[in-house]
Amino acid sequence: MTVKQRSKPRYAELGDILQSGIERGDYPVGSLLPTELELCERYQVSRHTARAALTQLLAAKLVQRRPGSGTRVIAQHEAMRYEHEIDNLDLLIQYGNSTRLQVLAAHRATATASIAKQLEISTGKDYLHLDGLRLEEPSREPIAVTEMLVPIRAGTPVEELLDLSISPRTVAVFLDASRLSQVEQVFDAVSLRANEAALLNVKRSEPAMRVQRHYRDGKGQLLMLAISKHPPGRFAYSMVLSRTRR
Incomplete structure (x- = not known):
């Protein structure tokens, strides 16, 4: 049996999926992304993986996170730097x-x-x-x-x-x-x-x-x-x- 190796870590794959959704407009600017627990259930990943994926979006300046307020989309496209x-x-x-x-x-x-x-x-x-x-x-x-x-x-x-x-x-x-x-x-x-x-x-x-x-x-x-x-x-x-x- 051939074991297929991932080209990216799971958190990076999930981050890319969420970023693509933001760029398509699935998550409009101003809307909230699914919570960490919702991401865990939807994509069958660990809490650590979900958190790392959201951190990737933070680094791209696509979202903003505030305790008790969730993760809010603030830009549709990653800022060029x-x-x-x-x-x-x-x-x-x-x-x-x-x-x-x-x-x-x-x-x-x-x-x-x-x-x-x-x-x-x-x-x-x-x-x-x-x-x-x-x-x-x-x-x-x-x-x-x-x-x-x-x-x-x-x-x-x-x-x-x-x-x-x-x-x-x-x-x-x-x-x-x-x-x-x-x-x-x-x-x-x-x-x-x-x-x-x-x-x-x-x-x-x-x-x-x-x-x-x-x-x-x-x-x-x-x-x-x-x-x-x-x-x-x-x-x-x-x-x-x-x-x-x-």
């Missing part, structure tokens, strides 16, 4: 190269006092303003909306950056690791504007993680200020800090 470990400049550039930048608009603008301070130029000087969308590969799901502010200096490829057909490639070459000395990063939380939420397919009320990056060349001059906004569940940033031994 892009996670990248970054602890040096080369890995940061790799993140840019492993995702796709879509430039939606580009124009020349005149710097206000506030913008001039951020770009380290004089008030009234021209700069470039690019609006883009960062996409995960290969799914093409949006990870973030991105504003790119570029001070115009000798060597800035102005016409190429303004040409939407080639600007994504131009940005990649312009910020090539070989010409960068450092990238300063600041993280904070903000609210999405209506047009940004629409591009990311989320509600306007959703909070976002904002990442501001100052890219500097070998002389320390600012090449670009990039401001990216990531909605919940789309991006995770990790790094490892080690004690320096002398």
Whole structure:
């Protein structure tokens, strides 16, 4: 007799069954899933297996569990999450190269006092303003909306950056690791504007993680200020800090 081996643990199989039911609409958003005991009876599994299957749905951010309230469906589809470990400049550039930048608009603008301070130029000087969308590969799901502010200096490829057909490639070459000395990063939380939420397919009320990056060349001059906004569940940033031994 041939014994058929399972390709997945039983809890994972049950988790997949329940997830498929959620995605089909068998369990609409806002409804309750069967209890652990009901799952045990229906699928002939142990209480431990049922609990592990529900934990799998929790990790996928499809359900929410509260003591005494059961397991409630909060999303029909698993949230796409892009996670990248970054602890040096080369890995940061790799993140840019492993995702796709879509430039939606580009124009020349005149710097206000506030913008001039951020770009380290004089008030009234021209700069470039690019609006883009960062996409995960290969799914093409949006990870973030991105504003790119570029001070115009000798060597800035102005016409190429303004040409939407080639600007994504131009940005990649312009910020090539070989010409960068450092990238300063600041993280904070903000609210999405209506047009940004629409591009990311989320509600306007959703909070976002904002990442501001100052890219500097070998002389320390600012090449670009990039401001990216990531909605919940789309991006995770990790790094490892080690004690320096002398």
